Each structure stands twice: as structure tokens, then as C-alpha cells.
Amino acid sequence: MNKIKTTNSLRFKIGLFYSLLALLNIIFFTVMIFENQSDLLLKNFQFQSENLANTILAEIQTIGLTGAKDQTFEVFRKNLKLYEIDEFQIFSESGEILLSEPERLDSSQKQIDAQILKKTQEVSSDKEGSLFKSRYSLELNESDFTVNFLLPIQLTTGKEVFLFTHFNIASIQDRLKQLYIQVGYAILWGIVFHLVFAILVYRAIFKRVGILETASKEMADGNLTTRVEWGFKNKDELDNLGVSFNKMAEEIQNKVTTITRLNDEIKQELEIGKEVQELFLPSPKKYKKFNIGKLYRPMREVSGDLYQYFHSEKDQFYGFFLADASGHGVSAALVTVVMAITIQSIMKEGNSPISAVNQLGEVIANRLQASFFATGVFVVFQNPGQVQFVNAGHNAPFIIRPRTKEVRYVDSSGPPLGMGDDIQYSLESFAVEPGDKIVLYTDGVVETPLKEGGLYGLERFEKLVLDNLHLSNLEIVNKVMEDLEERNEEFKDDVTMIILDVPE
Secondary structure (H helix, E strand, O other): OOOOOHHHOHHHHHHHHHHHHHHHHHHHHHHHHHHHHHHHHHHHHHHHHHHHHHHHHHHHOOOOOOOOOOHHHHHHHHHHHHOOOOOEEEEOOOOEEEEEEOOOOOHHHOEOOHHHHHHHHHHOOOOOOHHHOOOOEEEEEOOOOEEEEEEEEEOOOOOEEEEEEEEEOHHHHHHHHHHHHHHHHHHHHHHHHHHHHHHHHHHHHHHHHHHHHHHHHHHHOOOOOOOOOOOOOOOOHHHHHHHHHHHHHHHHHHHHHHHHHHHHHHHHHHHHHHHHHHHOOOOOHHHHHHOOEEEEEOOOOOOOEEEEEEEEOOOOEEEEEEEEEOOOHHHHHHHHHHHHHHHHHHHHOOOOHHHHHHHHHHHHHHHOOOOOOEEEEEEEEOOOOEEEEEEEEOOOOEEEEOOOOEEEEOOOOEOOEOOOOOOOOOOEEEEOOOOOEEEEEOHHHHOOEEOOOOEOOHHHHHHHHHHOOOOOHHHHHHHHHHHHHHHEOOOOOOEEEEEEEOOO
């Protein structure tokens, strides 16, 4: 998968962590500022409330209220207005409202609230223990910074009445508004600061990391010309990483270009090797009476399998040789070329098949390294009703009689070719009749791994041949190859099959 989930992205994780940290930071400092300022506001509110109450108390004592709306009441009202007190009531001990501002015309509002009336007992100078009573009652409401003020007043007639007013201190309200504005500014500044910082971090780090990530993906997808470009002005770690990436990418491109060129050259040479190897493969024109069915499938361009056909007019025999060199690829192919040249040269000199096999074993043992060897089988048709085999460590060929479906195997009569220079092989004879089939094959057929597990196996191969005896030899080998193509997990060796009919 080329796509990375967003939740697994480093940018997403750091961005989320930074956002949470910034939010907690803003909340923490906002709460700290608000609490500190709130404490100062409360203390200031308490002080101003007490100071205002004492000031009003001192000034009222100099004004002789008569209890009527006269000139002294106007002076009293104006003095309260100076402190932004626009509403108040003056009431008697019984709770009857004598004077109010604004004036209350509704008769139902001529009586003071019972809760306020009850408070008069705490401040009345006519009650017992008045020496220990407060000169006024001051209730502070800290939630909205308002004050309930209750003050006993001595009229000029000597009667005690009470002043009640509910007011707020404008300076405190203004200061509270300013506090909210300042907190808002602090939050806005915190957001802007963290946003600017996040943008700078993105531009300084994540933008370049993103360019590196994109370039790496393009390199992985095969675009070797991709490079990272962002100016490299900072000369920091990421700039150094970008420069290193570009150098690495250039090195990779140069090496891949070189490897590709060499691979192309090797491929060209292998194609030439394949063509050269195919030059040594025989033509079946002289051998039509054997109804040869042949399949030759190299695992790579060149093969470690070799087959040759021979015919001698002088000795009146036909020979069929199949060999499998150890290893794969070029080394095995070179061994097969040596074998092909050698055995053709030996046979042209008029040597018998058994002599050719013995000499070939000596050449491989003496001329090639000890690690090189080959298995081989030589089939000779010379006497009517008889076929001869020499099997040098090769997979056992088998003879099938279609009439009875009898199968006979030709086991190995000696070690592989090249295992020693003094090994002598011998021909073994088998009785045959016209129409019998001789099946030759290399281990690439029976040792191919299957998808379901295990190897293709000789038993499966033999059964498939027996089940298709009604087909031509070429059709049979193609049928086997189709089955191999369908079942195989992978081909690990060259595949060669040859089926011959015993002629009349």
C-alpha cells in the first residue's frame, strides 16, 4: 500500500498533540489571569463599597431630613445621585415607605419588603444593645457586584427612619468589562501566536519532510530522476538530509543505469548463447519413422539440457541421446555445448554409442572442474525387436506397450558422466515390438514444485502419458506441459521430454 493513513501520519500526531497542548496552555493562563483579576476586583469592590457607605453616612448626617419632599430632600437626592444612586426608599420602623426615588404611585408598593424590614433590627439605634450594633447594613453581591445598603437616619423631628438602596459600583462594572476584553485579547493572542508558530514549524520542518516523503515514493515507484528542491538556504539538518538524498538518488540512478546497461548486454549475449545452443540441436527430418514428440523448455534463456539424434548408414543404427548438466544458466549451458561438440565429434569418427558415452565421461572428468558433471541416457535402435540403453545416472526412462499398457523402467547402469575418468558404461538390451513407446525426460519434469505442495512426480507423469496414448507423441508432451503450467508453483529447472515410437 502506498497510501498512509492520516491517523498514522507524523504531521497529524504532532499537530494533534500541539493543538491540545496549545488549548491547555491558553485555558491555563486564561484561568490564572481571570482568577487573579477576579480576586483583585472583589477586594476592590469590598473596599469601594465600605468607603462609599461611610461617605454617604457622613454626608447624610449634615443634611437635616424632615421626612417630607422639601428642599432638604432634594439636596439629599442630588447627593446620592452623585454616587450614581438613582433608586432608594426611606421607610419607617413599621415598614411604610415615606419617600422614594423614583416616586411610587402604586399603593401596593407603599410597604417595604419584609426581609429588608427585618434587617432594620441590626442597625436601629432605638433597640437594646445599640452600642454594639453596626451603623449600617451592607450586603455585597459578588456575582454581579451590586450592593444592598441599609442606613438608619435621624429626622429633624427626632424620629428614626431607614434608607434602603440597591446600587452597583460603576467602576467595578467597567473594570469587569475590561477584564473580559483583556481575557478575550489574551485568548486571541494565544491562538494567533500558536497558529503562527505552527505555520513556521510546518514551513521549517514538515513541508520539507513532505517533499522528502514524496520524492522517496517516486523513487520507490521507479522514477529515478526525482530530486528534492527547496533552496537549501537554512543549512540545517533537513537541508543536509535533502542534499544527502539527492546524492543518494544520483548514485542509485547511475548504478541502476549501469546495471540496466549490463543486463541488456548480458541479455543480448544470452540470446546469442541461446541461438548458438540451438544450432547444436538436431533436426527430426531423418527420424520421421520414430514419430518423435519433443518438448524443450529452458528455465532461462539458455538451458542445461541437451538432446542429440544420431544415424549411421554404415553400422545401421539410430541413436537418441538426452543429457542434463548440473546447475543452471550459463555454466550448465556451456557444459552442454562442450558435450554436444564432443559427442558429435566422437560419433563422426565412427565410434559406437557405448564408446561415445565412455569417452564423453572422460572428457567431462578431465577437462572440466570437479563440480561439473552431467547425467545422460543413450537409446540405440540397431537390431530388430530390440532397443539398447546406457543410463549414466539419469532419470529412469520407461517403455510403454500401448496394447497392454505395460510399463518397464530402465534404471541407471552407472554414475553420472564426469564423476571419474576410468568409468566404463555398458549397453543393456530390452525386447520391444513396433508401436511401443520410449519416454525420455529430465528431472525438471518430475521435480517441479506444485502449488498444493510436493513435487510433480514420476507417478503423475506416467499416468498422464498412459491416459493419453490415443494422442500423437507431440500432443502427449504438450499435454504434460499444459498440466505442469497449470499446477506448478515455480519452475526450478529446465524441462525436456522426448517420446519415441518403436518403428516397424
